[in-house]
Amino acid sequence: MLERELRFSEEEYHRRLRAVKASMDRQGMEVLIVVDPANMNYLTGYDGWSFYVHQGLIIALDRDEPFWFGRAQDSNGARLTTWLSEESILGYPDYYVQSRYTHTMRYVANKIAEEGWDRRRIGVEMDGYWFSARMYRELTEHLPSARFADATSLVAWVKSVKSDVEVTMIRQAAKITEKAMDLAVKMIEPGVAEREVAAAVSAAQIAGVDGYGGDSPAIFPIIPSGQRTSTAHLTFHPERSYQTGDVVLLELGSARCHYHAPLSRTVYLGKVPDDLKKVADVVVAGLRKTLEFIAPGVTAEEVEAYWRGCLAGTGVEKPSRVGYSFGLAYVPDWGEHTVSLRPGDKSVLEPGMTIHFMPGIWLDTYGFECSEPFLVTDSGCEKLVNFPERLFTKEG
Amino acid sequence: MLERELRFSEEEYHRRLRAVKASMDRQGMEVLIVVDPANMNYLTGYDGWSFYVHQGLIIALDRDEPFWFGRAQDSNGARLTTWLSEESILGYPDYYVQSRYTHTMRYVANKIAEEGWDRRRIGVEMDGYWFSARMYRELTEHLPSARFADATSLVAWVKSVKSDVEVTMIRQAAKITEKAMDLAVKMIEPGVAEREVAAAVSAAQIAGVDGYGGDSPAIFPIIPSGQRTSTAHLTFHPERSYQTGDVVLLELGSARCHYHAPLSRTVYLGKVPDDLKKVADVVVAGLRKTLEFIAPGVTAEEVEAYWRGCLAGTGVEKPSRVGYSFGLAYVPDWGEHTVSLRPGDKSVLEPGMTIHFMPGIWLDTYGFECSEPFLVTDSGCEKLVNFPERLFTKEG
Incomplete structure (x- = not known):
C-alpha cells in the first residue's frame, strides 16, 4: 500500500478548489481543464517531473473532486502526492505519449463526453506554456458541441493571494x-x-x-x-x-x-x-x-x-x-x-x-x-x- | 562593444539552417516560426533563460538569416550568443510581456506582414511546449491571408542526426x-x-x-x-x-x-x-x-x-x-x-x-x-x- 505524502492539510486544498470553482462560476465556466503543473500542485498537491508529457486536471462545478489525468506510469505519483480518491486518477496508455499517430487530448475529450460534459462551457489555459495549439485543436475537433473560454490566469489569480x-x-x-x-x-x-x-x-x-x-x-x-x-x-x-x-x-x-x-x-x-x-x-x-x-x-x-x-x-x-x-x-x-x-x-x-x-x-x-x-x-x-x-x- | 560567444563555427550553424530550409521546402513551407528554445539554439546559438516570455525565430526560404525576436532587454543576449547580424535582431517593447491588454504575436504578425510574407504558407510548432493555443489564435487572426501548417517536429528531425x-x-x-x-x-x-x-x-x-x-x-x-x-x-x-x-x-x-x-x-x-x-x-x-x-x-x-x-x-x-x-x-x-x-x-x-x-x-x-x-x-x-x-x- 502506498502512503500519501501531502504538503498541506486536505482542508487547505479544498479551500483552494472552492475558490477556483467560485471563479469558474462567476465567469460562466462549467468545466475547467488545468494543465499548468503549478496549478495542478496548488489544487491537488500533485508533484512530479512528469509535465513534459500531457497531463492535467478536469474540474467540473458539479463534481466534488477534480479528475487527474496523466501517463499510466505516473499515476502512482498521483496516488502518493495528491488527496484525490482512486476513481479520480486516470492513467492513460503509453501509446498516447509524444505520438505522431494519435493525441492525448482525444483521451481527455472522450472522458469529458463520457461524463456528459461535452455541451458545456469549458475553460482552458489558452496562453499557458503547457497548453499547445495542437491540444486546443484536438479538443475543439473532438468536442464539437462544447464552447471554449480562455482561463489562462483563472487559477493564477486565486493563487496570487497566499494563505x-x-x-x-x-x-x-x-x-x-x-x-x-x-x-x-x-x-x-x-x-x-x-x-x-x-x-x-x-x-x-x-x-x-x-x-x-x-x-x-x-x-x-x-x-x-x-x-x-x-x-x-x-x-x-x-x-x-x-x-x-x-x-x-x-x-x-x-x-x-x-x-x-x-x-x-x-x-x-x-x-x-x-x-x-x-x-x-x-x-x-x-x-x-x-x-x-x-x-x-x-x-x-x-x-x-x-x-x-x-x-x-x-x-x-x-x-x-x-x-x-x-x-x-x-x-x-x-x-x-x-x-x-x-x-x-x-x-x-x-x-x-x-x-x-x-x-x-x-x-x-x-x-x-x-x-x-x-x-x-x-x-x-x-x-x-x-x-x-x-x-x-x-x-x- | 560586445564580443560574440559562439559555441560552434558559423559554418556549422549555416549547415543546420540549410537542412531546415530544405525540409521546409520539401513540405511546402515558405516561412517557419520556431519558438522552441532548443531549436533556436540549434539554428543560431541563442542561449538564455528568457524562454519564459515569448521569443523565437522567423525563417523564410528567401532570406539568408533568420530573424530573432525577443524582449528588448534580452536582445543583447542575441548579440552575444548568436551569429546573426544586427538587422536580424528584433527586440520588442516591454509592454508585450505577459500582458492581458495585448499579445506578442501581434508584433510578430506585423513583422511578417511588413516583410510581405503574409500570404505565404507558415509552419508553426503546433504541439510544442512553447507554442500556446493563444499564440496560434493571435497569428491566424492577424495574418488572415496566410496558411498555417504543422511544423512541430521539423527542426527536431533535422536535429536528431548529430554532426x-x-x-x-x-x-x-x-x-x-x-x-x-x-x-x-x-x-x-x-x-x-x-x-x-x-x-x-x-x-x-x-x-x-x-x-x-x-x-x-x-x-x-x-x-x-x-x-x-x-x-x-x-x-x-x-x-x-x-x-x-x-x-x-x-x-x-x-x-x-x-x-x-x-x-x-x-x-x-x-x-x-x-x-x-x-x-x-x-x-x-x-x-x-x-x-x-x-x-x-x-x-x-x-x-x-x-x-x-x-x-x-x-x-x-x-x-x-x-x-x-x-x-x-x-x-x-x-x-x-x-x-x-x-x-x-x-x-x-x-x-x-x-x-x-x-x-x-x-x-x-x-x-x-x-x-x-x-x-x-x-x-x-x-x-x-x-x-x-x-x-x-x-x-x-
Whole structure:
C-alpha cells in the first residue's frame, strides 16, 4: 500500500478548489481543464517531473473532486502526492505519449463526453506554456458541441493571494535564498571559476537549511559576469573565471516545495566605477522609498509611477516593468503572470499577495540589480528576505 | 562593444539552417516560426533563460538569416550568443510581456506582414511546449491571408542526426554523467539525507569535469526512494533520509552546453530481495542483447520487439516505450520527440542518431532502472556512457 505524502492539510486544498470553482462560476465556466503543473500542485498537491508529457486536471462545478489525468506510469505519483480518491486518477496508455499517430487530448475529450460534459462551457489555459495549439485543436475537433473560454490566469489569480501556510513556505524559501546569496557573494573573487559558484549555489538551494530541504527553483541561477550583464537572462559561463573589473549579477530564487523567494544583488570586483556607483545609489534609494509607499489598495501602475518619480532627474532609466507577482511555480518561471508593476496595469494590491520588486537596469555593456520580494500586509508591505540592499564590492 | 560567444563555427550553424530550409521546402513551407528554445539554439546559438516570455525565430526560404525576436532587454543576449547580424535582431517593447491588454504575436504578425510574407504558407510548432493555443489564435487572426501548417517536429528531425562536433559535446556530457552517477552511488547509504545527495549531484553536473563546465540539465535529477520508486518521475524527498530496505532510482542526465547524456541506475540498501534481483537480471541481460541487435536501417519498433522477445517467459513486463531520441534540449525534457522505441513507431535508425535505451520498470511498490544512451554508427551502435550495468547494493 502506498502512503500519501501531502504538503498541506486536505482542508487547505479544498479551500483552494472552492475558490477556483467560485471563479469558474462567476465567469460562466462549467468545466475547467488545468494543465499548468503549478496549478495542478496548488489544487491537488500533485508533484512530479512528469509535465513534459500531457497531463492535467478536469474540474467540473458539479463534481466534488477534480479528475487527474496523466501517463499510466505516473499515476502512482498521483496516488502518493495528491488527496484525490482512486476513481479520480486516470492513467492513460503509453501509446498516447509524444505520438505522431494519435493525441492525448482525444483521451481527455472522450472522458469529458463520457461524463456528459461535452455541451458545456469549458475553460482552458489558452496562453499557458503547457497548453499547445495542437491540444486546443484536438479538443475543439473532438468536442464539437462544447464552447471554449480562455482561463489562462483563472487559477493564477486565486493563487496570487497566499494563505498563512503558504506564506510560511515562502518564508522558509527566503531563509534558503539568504543562505545561497550569502554564499555567492562570499565566493565571487577574481580567479574563481564561474561554474564553481553556480554549482555551490545550486547545491545550497537544494540542500536547504537546518530542518528542511529546498528544491530546484523555477529559474536556474542567473549569474552572468562582465559583458553578459548587459542583458537580462544569461547565466554563468561554463569555462570563464571572474576577473577584476567584472560586474556580476546574481538573480537567485530558492524554492521550498516549489514556493519561491527570489532575490537579486550585484557584486563588483575592483574599485567601483563612478557610473555604476551612481546607478546603484539611485536604484537602492528608489527601492527603499517605493517599498514605503506600497500598501493594500494601491494599484500596480501606481507603484511603478512612484518608482519612476524616484528616478526623475537622476539620468537613470528603467524602460521595463519593475516587478511581478510570484509564488508556487515550476520551470520556466516563478512569476505568476498576474500583477505586473508597469504603466497601465490596474491590478489592485491585496493583503496576501507576494511581489518581487525587481528594478533591474541593463545598460549597453553592463547591468545592476538590487531587488526585494515583499508580502502585501493589512497596512503596508513586509520584506520577505533579509539581505543588505547595496552594491557588494571586492577590492582585491 | 560586445564580443560574440559562439559555441560552434558559423559554418556549422549555416549547415543546420540549410537542412531546415530544405525540409521546409520539401513540405511546402515558405516561412517557419520556431519558438522552441532548443531549436533556436540549434539554428543560431541563442542561449538564455528568457524562454519564459515569448521569443523565437522567423525563417523564410528567401532570406539568408533568420530573424530573432525577443524582449528588448534580452536582445543583447542575441548579440552575444548568436551569429546573426544586427538587422536580424528584433527586440520588442516591454509592454508585450505577459500582458492581458495585448499579445506578442501581434508584433510578430506585423513583422511578417511588413516583410510581405503574409500570404505565404507558415509552419508553426503546433504541439510544442512553447507554442500556446493563444499564440496560434493571435497569428491566424492577424495574418488572415496566410496558411498555417504543422511544423512541430521539423527542426527536431533535422536535429536528431548529430554532426561530429555535436557528438563531441554529448561525449563531454557523458563524462559529467559518469562523475555524477558515481558520486550518487557512493553517497547513498542508510541515514544520509536525500537532499544532500540531490544537492551534490546537481553541483557535480554544473561544475563539470577537469577542463570544462556542465550545465543545468533539462530534467532535474530523478532520485526517488522507497515507495516513491513505484512511479516514474518523482525526485528526492526534501526531509527524508535513506533507510535500509530502500530501492533508490537514479535517472541522471548531465548536460554540456545543453547537449545531454542521460543515464539510469538503481541502488538497493540491504540484502536484495529475490524479486528485485530477478527483475535486475532480466533487464540487464535484455539491455545487453538489444544493444547488440541495434544497427542503422533497423526501425524503432523492431528494436522494441527484439527487447520484448528478450523478456518473453521471464514474467517481467514493460508496458511503456523503452527509449527515445535525445540531444540538445532545455527544460522540461531532454527527449527530442522524434524516435520512440515502441510498437508502431516506424522510424528508421540512422548513423548519427543518439537514443536513450531506457527500459524502466515500475511495479506496485518499487521500480528498477538500468539504461544506456547510445550513438547509431555506420555498422551498429556505440554506448556513450561508461558505467557498470548492474543493480548496485549496499549491505550495511
